[in-house]
Amino acid sequence: MARERSSLTRRSLLGAGAAAGIGTLAVATAGPAAAATRDADVVIIGGGLAGLTAARDLKKAGKNVVVLEARDRVGGRVLNLQVPGGGATEGGGEFIGPTQDRMKALADEVGVATFPTYNTGKNLLRKDGKNTPYATDGLLGAVPPIDVAGLANAAAVQALLNDMAKKVPVGAPWTAEKAKEWDQQTFETWLRHNAVVPSAKFLFDVACASVFSAEPRELSLLFVLFYIAAAGNETNPGTFERLTETANGAQAIRFKGGSQLVPIKLAETLGDSVVLNAPVRRVAKDGAAYTVTADGITVRAGRVIVALAPPLAARIEFDPLLPAGRDQLAQRLPMGSVGKAIAIYDRPFWRDAGLNGQVLSDTGMVRSTFDNSPEDASYGALMGxxxxxxxxxxxxxxxxxxxxxxxxxxxxxxxDKAKTPTAFLLQRWDNERFTRGGPVAYAPPGVLTSYGPELRRPVGGIHWAGTETSTYWYGYMDGAVRSGERVAKEVLAVL
Amino acid sequence: MARERSSLTRRSLLGAGAAAGIGTLAVATAGPAAAATRDADVVIIGGGLAGLTAARDLKKAGKNVVVLEARDRVGGRVLNLQVPGGGATEGGGEFIGPTQDRMKALADEVGVATFPTYNTGKNLLRKDGKNTPYATDGLLGAVPPIDVAGLANAAAVQALLNDMAKKVPVGAPWTAEKAKEWDQQTFETWLRHNAVVPSAKFLFDVACASVFSAEPRELSLLFVLFYIAAAGNETNPGTFERLTETANGAQAIRFKGGSQLVPIKLAETLGDSVVLNAPVRRVAKDGAAYTVTADGITVRAGRVIVALAPPLAARIEFDPLLPAGRDQLAQRLPMGSVGKAIAIYDRPFWRDAGLNGQVLSDTGMVRSTFDNSPEDASYGALMGxxxxxxxxxxxxxxxxxxxxxxxxxxxxxxxDKAKTPTAFLLQRWDNERFTRGGPVAYAPPGVLTSYGPELRRPVGGIHWAGTETSTYWYGYMDGAVRSGERVAKEVLAVL
Incomplete structure (x- = not known):
């Protein structure tokens, strides 16, 4: 029985500067005037896929929920950018692929259709100052035109990574038999011992940056192995190539109208349970209830779900203090560094040259690209x-x-045609106040083995969601959806 | 010309539950009632040694300063604990040693005397279930009774670390010729290749935990080498043994009345420029000035000095946003995990057995101890x-x-006598709201080479202080004082 003491104005779920082409949807927004107060069964901090999915499931079970979203839009790291002249393209999470069943199910449920990522024609390798087109898709699933020794080495390293990943339980990577051994070193250290042919090392360096937006020297080997293991589902174990490939991997499928349509449509079903422009400052417990204070609105609830990336969650004040392990975990999972640059052209002219728009490069600011044109190719879009x-x-x-x-x-x-786009869109996640990096918080050495169990461990009535709490597809939209479903079950079991 | 619009009450600098034996000192405290507003030339966030030293130097130069301290006491990670029955013992930063000139000079200036850390008698090695006393002081500067092969290996590793550290410029570790090589691996990876004899590895593991309150797997090798290089001053290059030794190292000297007397007496000279109970929530720029909003007080100033550990600084809201590099640096420097446990006895009974109270152990919750008794041994104190x-x-x-x-x-x-202390004092820094770990923020692999220059780079009128910004004695009280002196000069150069 949500009780509202001051009126919340209604506004677009898309945010002031966000995607167009989709009607204005009614949700609540925290006003700058008198602060509203609401009571709820569960208050959810963060209106990304995780928080919204949790809200959906809790509402289905008859619970009153309030979702507090800091931004003027829903979607978190999933964001449509408006293309001048019409249409939307993705500034954040964009693709799904095989085994990402939960995100697909959610899209189906809210009525967002999908289409295959453009993948016709040849990939392009840029290396040692030369462009070399090559057939079939993917990064290592295909065969980039490097030296035979490098290819053999890369294949062996990939097989070894997959074998090791099979020994990492996605629900508790820190319990793997060799967890300590794998968590005491960087991925770089391991690669130097295994990817010994320079061209093979190059492939893994580019793959690492593409997948994590971090360099191999920043990542724990155990975390990389967990990430590989998590690139699957309950019936299909994760593989390295599922992370990197297009047609058969995590880049296989796109959403009509842009991926942000999924959280937008999901939020629409939640009505004014979703409150925008409400950055949460404080979570305080008194008695059995929690008071969550955001700019413009205060919510009292018996349970709190924090559906934020861990480093952002640590910036909220908790009273009483979070346990040491939880706070120190948040200090140890930094966000990667990523931006997306989308150049818009009248048409996807690279297709004329038999290219699919996918580049793998050893130089430049952009070293990995995709053809981000809409399904009907009514205009061309190169995303890097x-x-x-x-x-x-x-x-x-x-x-x-x-x-x-x-x-x-x-x-x-x-x-040279690429030099004159009709528009240029840039989304820097490191400059976003409520993300400060992306696509995902990663674990340096020593973190999973010392703090891993804190990832999902509730603190009193405070529960944790977000893609970084997912067992499968940690770091992906699918992981966010899974985490929302998991945390809703977790809360319902105790409510 | 500090202009005060509402009265600030006066209270003890020591804090409600903190050390006794020292008179109540008058400083300001932000009241819970109407918020005060002040104007200043410089507002300093954090009343630890760094912030207070900066305030001293700026005041000397005729500037108006306000120091906003979140806690109900000054000193930050330097804290006296009250010993029941009288006296104080240290719950935080405690020792100084050779080359820590700036902390010594500050203590002299404010009139806090020093005395040598108790170091008479034998150290104790606890290893493989046996206690073995051994002569002379220190960890590796002395000769712990381990096997000859281990000793030879340990000596060689220490020499190698010192040689490598000589090649790390303390002002810019990321410019070392081998910076990338050293920053891509953990200290653990390096130790496994070099400290190959198990007993030698044990010594470095214990030393690492003692110095960093972190395990070798968590630390970048480059960061460890920088830390060694920083254990000196402009005329005496840093060495590993200066970090670990007692008589000739960073544990050589203590302060009469407890180390917190230094910041307390320093704060006393600053009068009501120091405002307690004023956790800062927001730093906003408008025009050329900054508005710094704390609980109970708002300060407007042309320059801001942030004298906090980096992970804590990131929890303040900045408007405009901090640059991506600065925010991501703060995400990547976690606090170590440390607590201090001090057992109080009628007398230091271990001295009767010819022991100096210093233990090195391969088991237990406490693996390194000191005799923390007062100079006159009027009671005994074992600190672990x-x-x-x-x-x-x-x-x-x-x-x-x-x-x-x-x-x-x-x-x-x-x-068995140790089982029945007259009192037991525990200071867990991981459970302190305004520290959340300790003694220092450390760098995992890849951080210094990617983000190091952000450590001290001003952001507009925002300047950075704190021991983590020091070139010499990063992580120590001396580094904090140095950083305060440096940042004051930096601000004066532009004011």
């Missing part, structure tokens, strides 16, 4: 990831500087 | 560090449980 060391090198750069660097890369890969 | 894996294993433990575990260890080392 700016990741890890490259993203960091642009700290403080203006958008014009980033644009110039990116278009230089696109021209190197696809010719 | 609970560190890293051991501290984490006590996450959620009650104080009674910790006490039982610690006294069991003390009895193992010093006999």
């Amino acid at each position: 990831f700016i990741e890890a060391d490259q993203m960091r090198s642009l700290n403080g750069a203006s958008e014009a500087e980033v644009k110039a660097a990116v278009l230089k890369d696109y021209a190197t890969y696809f010719g | 560090f609970i560190e890293a894996d051991q501290m984490r294993s006590l996450n959620g433990a009650s104080e009674a449980e910790v006490k039982a575990a610690v006294l069991k260890d003390y009895a193992t080392y010093f006999g």
